[in-house]
Amino acid sequence: MSLRLKPTFRDVLAGRDGPLIGVWTVTGSVVAAEIMAGSGADLLLIDGEHGPFGVGDVVGLLQAAEPYPITSLVRVPWNDPVAIKQFLDTGAQNVIVPMVGNAADAARAVDAVRYPPLGSRGIGSALARSGRWGRVAGYVPNADGYVSLTVQIETAEAVQNAAAIAGVAGVDAVFIGPSDLAASMGFPGRGTAEPAVADAVAATIAAVRSERVPVGVNAFVPADAQRWIDAGADFVFVGADVSIMARGSEELVARFAGDRAAGADTY
Template sequence: MPLRLEPTFRDALAAADRPLIGMWLSTGTALNAEICAGSGIDWLLIDMEHGPNTVVSVQQQLQVIAAYRVPTIVRVPVNDAVIIKQVLDTGAQNLLVPMVGSAAEAQAAVAAVRYPPEGVRGVGSGLARSGRWGRVAGYVPNASETISLLVQIESADAVDAAADIAAVDGVDGVLVGPADLAASMDLPGQQSHPDVLAAVQRVFEAVTAAGKKVGVNAFDPAGADAYLAAGAHFLSASADVTILARGAEALAARFIPTSGADETDTY
C-alpha cells in the first residue's frame, strides 16, 4: 500500500486557487458525516472539543468519509500528546489543536504528531488504522509526510504571539476562533465587535507574513464574506448541528402557526 494514504489538508491548501470552505461535524454520527461528505463541501472537521465525539466515533466517521475523498480535519479537545496519539492512530491525517497561545505550545503540538527522534508520538501503527495495520510500508519513518497540523488562536495573548506561533516548523496553518477570542477580550458573544475584527486581521497579517495559511470560523454569512475579502485561505462556514437546528426551525415556522401575541394566561 502506498505511503501517502490521502492528500492532506496541507496539500489541498497548496493546490487551491480560491479559499476552501468547510463545515463542522459535531453530532458524532457516521451517517451525518457521510451526508455532509457528499455535499460538495471543500473540507470537513470532526470536533472532539465541543461535540460528543470519541476516538471510536472519529474513526467511524473517517471510514465513511474516505469514500468521498474530502479532506477531513479532527479537532482534538486539548493539546495533549496521549489524545493526539490516539486520534492519529484512527487514521486522522489532519489535526487541529485548540487554544494554542504560544510558540512553545505550538512546538508541543508538533512534537505530538511526530515519531521520535523528531517528536514524542507513541509507535503503534501496526495495531492501528493509521498504518493500515502494518500494510503501509515505511509508515513509521515517513509518517509526518501524511499528516498536516493546524493550531487555533483563540485569545488576546495568542494574537500577540501569532507571528511566533506561525513561524514554528511543522505548523501548516492557523485557524482563528473569534468566539473565544471575543470572550478573552471581555467581549463575550461580540465576534463582530471592531476590536475583535481588528485582532483577527492582525492574525491574518502575521500568519501570512510567516508564509503559512490562515483560516477562521465564521458561521454568519456576512462575516464570512468579510473574512474572505480580508484574505482568509480557508473558512468554516457552518456545522451539521447548526444546519439541522436552523432547518428544523424554518420548517416549523413555515407550517405551524404561532400563538397570538395578545393571548394571556387564564389561571
C-alpha cells in the same frame, strides 16, 4: 499489499486554486458526517473538542467521509500528547489543536505529531488504522508526509503571538476561532459582531500571512465568511451539522406556526 492515503491538508492547501470551504460535523452521527462529507465542501472538521463522542467514535466518522472528495480534519480535545497520539492512530491525518497561545504551545503540538527523533509520538502504526495495520508501506519513516498540523488561535494572548506561532517549524496552518477569542477579550457571545474582535481576527490573518503560513477562520455568518476571504483567509468553515439542523428546523417550523397563528380566529 501497499495502500495509499489521501493527500494531507497541507498538500491540499498547497494545490488549491482559491479559498477552501469547510463544514463541521459535531453530532457524532456517522450518517450526519456522511451527509456533510457529500455536500461538495472541500473540508470536513470532525470536532473531538466539543462533540459528544470519544476517540474510538472518530474511526467511524472518518470512514463515513472516506469515499468522498473531501479532506477531513479532526480537532483534538486539548494540546495533550496522549490525546493527539490516540487521534492520529485512529487514522486522522490532519489534526487541529485548540487553544494554542504562544510559540511554546505550538512547539509542543509539533512534538506530539512527530515520531522520534523529531518528536515524541509513540509508534504503534502496525496496530492502528493510521498506517492501515502495516499496509501503508514506509508509514513510520515517512509519517511527516502523511500528517498535517493546524493550530488554533482563539485567545487575546494568541493574537499577540500570532506571527511567532505561525513561525514554528511544523505548523502547517493556523485556524482562528472568533467565539473563544471574543470571550477572551471580554465579549462572550459577541464574536466578530464586536468591532474589537473583528479587528483582532483581521490582524491575526495579516500576521500569519506575513509568515507565509495558510490561515483560516470559523465564520458561520455568510457575510463574515466573505469578509475573511476578502481579507486573505485561505480557508473558512461556514456551518455545522448541528447549527444547520437547529436553525433550519426553527425556520421551517416558524413559517408554518405563523400561518397557524394567523388563521386561529377562523375556527
